[in-house]
Amino acid sequence: MKIKNKKIAELFEDIVGLDSVKENVQSIINNIKLEKLRDPNKKIIPGHYVFQGNPGTGKTTIARILFDAFKEMGLLGKDLAGKEGKLVEVTRSDLVTPAIGGTAERTTKVLNSALGGILFIDEAYSLVGEGKDVGEEAIETIVPFMENNKDRFTLIVAGYTEDMIDFLAQNTGLKSRFDFTINFEDYTNEELMDIFQIFAKQRNMKIAKDVIPALATIFKYKKRNTRHFGNAREVRKIFKGCISKLNERLTPLIDELQANDSRLFYITLEDIPKEYDWLVKHEGISQESIDDAYKNFDNVIGLQSVKTSVLDIIDKIQVAKRRKKNSLIFPGHYIFQGNPGTGKTMVANLMDDIFKSLHVLQRGHIVSVTREDLVGQYIGHTAIKTKKVLESALGGVLFIDEAYSLAGTSKSDFGQEAINTIVPFMENHREEFMLIIAGYPHDIENLLDSNSGLRSRFTHTINFEDYEVKEMIEIFEILVNNEQYHLENGVRNTLKVVFKSIKENSDDFGNARDVRKIFTQICTNLDKRIAKDLSITDSYALHLIKQEDLLDLRF
Numbered sequence: 001m002k003i004k005n006k007k008i009a010e011l012f013e014d015i016v017g018l019d020s021v022k023e024n025v026q027s028i029i030n031n032i033k034l035e036k037l038r039d040p041n042k043k044i045i046p047g048h049y050v051f052q053g054n055p056g057t058g059k060t061t062i063a064r065i066l067f068d069a070f071k072e073m074g075l076l077g078k079d080l081a082g083k084e085g086k087l088v089e090v091t092r093s094d095l096v097t098p099a100i101g102g103t104a105e106r107t108t109k110v111l112n113s114a115l116g117g118i119l120f121i122d123e124a125y126s127l128v129g130e131g132k133d134v135g136e137e138a139i140e141t142i143v144p145f146m147e148n149n150k151d152r153f154t155l156i157v158a159g160y161t162e163d164m165i166d167f168l169a170q171n172t173g174l175k176s177r178f179d180f181t182i183n184f185e186d187y188t189n190e191e192l193m194d195i196f197q198i199f200a201k202q203r204n205m206k207i208a209k210d211v212i213p214a215l216a217t218i219f220k221y222k223k224r225n226t227r228h229f230g231n232a233r234e235v236r237k238i239f240k241g242c243i244s245k246l247n248e249r250l251t252p253l254i255d256e257l258q259a260n261d262s263r264l265f266y267i268t269l270e271d272i273p274k275e276y277d278w279l280v281k282h283e284g285i286s287q288e289s290i291d292d293a294y295k296n297f298d299n300v301i302g303l304q305s306v307k308t309s310v311l312d313i314i315d316k317i318q319v320a321k322r323r324k325k326n327s328l329i330f331p332g333h334y335i336f337q338g339n340p341g342t343g344k345t346m347v348a349n350l351m352d353d354i355f356k357s358l359h360v361l362q363r364g365h366i367v368s369v370t371r372e373d374l375v376g377q378y379i380g381h382t383a384i385k386t387k388k389v390l391e392s393a394l395g396g397v398l399f400i401d402e403a404y405s406l407a408g409t410s411k412s413d414f415g416q417e418a419i420n421t422i423v424p425f426m427e428n429h430r431e432e433f434m435l436i437i438a439g440y441p442h443d444i445e446n447l448l449d450s451n452s453g454l455r456s457r458f459t460h461t462i463n464f465e466d467y468e469v470k471e472m473i474e475i476f477e478i479l480v481n482n483e484q485y486h487l488e489n490g491v492r493n494t495l496k497v498v499f500k501s502i503k504e505n506s507d508d509f510g511n512a513r514d515v516r517k518i519f520t521q522i523c524t525n526l527d528k529r530i531a532k533d534l535s536i537t538d539s540y541a542l543h544l545i546k547q548e549d550l551l552d553l554r555f
């Protein structure tokens with residue numbers, strides 16, 4: 001029963017990485033051989049298999065190799081037409097119809113076509129839909145067919161690990177029908193480099209020496225145990241991007257290039273896809289771009305200590321990028337603590353722009369959430385919901401406002417599940433995104449105490465002080481100018497008294513929020529006064545805030 005087909009053996013050996021997968025497949029083949037040796041006349045049942053792992057890890061390739069091995073070992077049977085069984089590769093769309101009832105018929109037809117061979121269902125988890133989905137009809141058709149025809153075909157279902165667990169739990173009889181689960185691990189950085197070089201060899205391409213460390217940086221960034229990482233598919237995409245960039249670079253020289261010119265086959269650092277410039281080209285960072293990004297921040301009223309902290313962080317990152325060229329720089333995770341209305345959300349948005357200009361964040365987008373965006377309604381739901389939000393922030397900033405609300409009053413509070421999901425994600429994806437949590441100082445302390453590993457994951461704490469009265473006046477005047485209003489003489493002095501009273505006497509001082517609140521009330525009073533006096537038609541008078549508009553303010 002030794003595999004005699006050298007082509008199969010060579011194809012199996014030439015696959016990069018997947019050592020544990022190869023061992024599992026070899027174990028399956030060895031077990032079948034031993035059964036045959038024990039009883040040469042016995043009909044061997046190859047079994048049904050689950051392939052689970054991220055995309056691009058060779059699941060389809062291994063299914064094809066397993067089919068060739070089964071064929072060589074004489075394990076294939078006959079289909080309904082009496083022909084030798086074949087490998088049938090399908091996805092949800094090949095099994096499911098829009099109308100209820102049609103799915104069972106279509107799925108049965110596909111199952112029958114795989115008799116005597118192997119049926120490979122890629123992304124099998126997609127058969128599990130929301131609510132009453134016709135995909136369930138396909139599953140309900142597959143389960144009894146597996147049992148009634150277990151000696152006539154092999155079923156392989158493939159997909160993401162977490163989703164395959166949900167898929168197998170969809171039907172009580174489904175999981176028990178599978179004999180073996182093979183886990184496809186993500187490729188290592190070295191294996192990804194080997195795959196890139198294989199692609200280059202297939203195209204007779206040469207790779208410049210300085211491209212190697214640049215690719216290593218890209219792979220280090222891209223290689224994460226998330227559903228966003230495409231493994232070999234990602235490498236193929238990057239390789240094609242390099243060829244496209246090379247062709248673009250050579251196009252102006254097309255008239256002088258000759259057949260087999262070495263330049264046609266040489267990938268340089270210039271040919272790295274533009275989307276990765278921020279990772280591999282330190283010289284792409286200009287002080288001018290950083291200054292432009294910081295300019296908006298510097299124009300913000302007040303927040304002097306915050307600005308100083310951010311400038312220190314900028315200096316630290318710039319020095320780190322000089323020391324570690326072509327290396328990933330950890331953007332840091334931050335705690336913003338202070339009373340409401342002190343500009344925490346605004347600063348988070350401005351820091352996102354600054355970090356993007358520093359080429360530390362890939363996408364430079366910001367995802368702003370609160371407790372309700374993270375916490376689910378039942379056990380297990382919160383982890384899924386939180387992870388989805390975390391993954392959406394990769395390449396940018398995740399800003400959790402009023403983060404302290406995640407620390408519930410009891411151990412059964414689902415907020416704790418969100419915290420326990422966030423902590424390992426912060427560490428495992430530390431170069432990929434920046435987390436900012438914001439809230440009151442005392443409440444933030446309670447949050448940090450809710451998980452032993454949470455506090456240590458944050459690199460900086462930035463304190464947002466309350467605005468001074470003069471700064472509140474400046475904020476008010478910006479609102480006035482934005483709406484093209486004017487202030488009557490004496491209004492500023494009255495506002496100083498109002499804002500001083502709010503700051504000193506309010507139990508829940510709202511800083512800039514209170515300024516906006518007062519401004520809105522004054523505008524309402526202004527409109528009421530003008531509405532009662534039809535003689536006011538002059539544009540200046542229509543936009544003039546007077547002392548009497550400051551009466552009966554509520555705060």
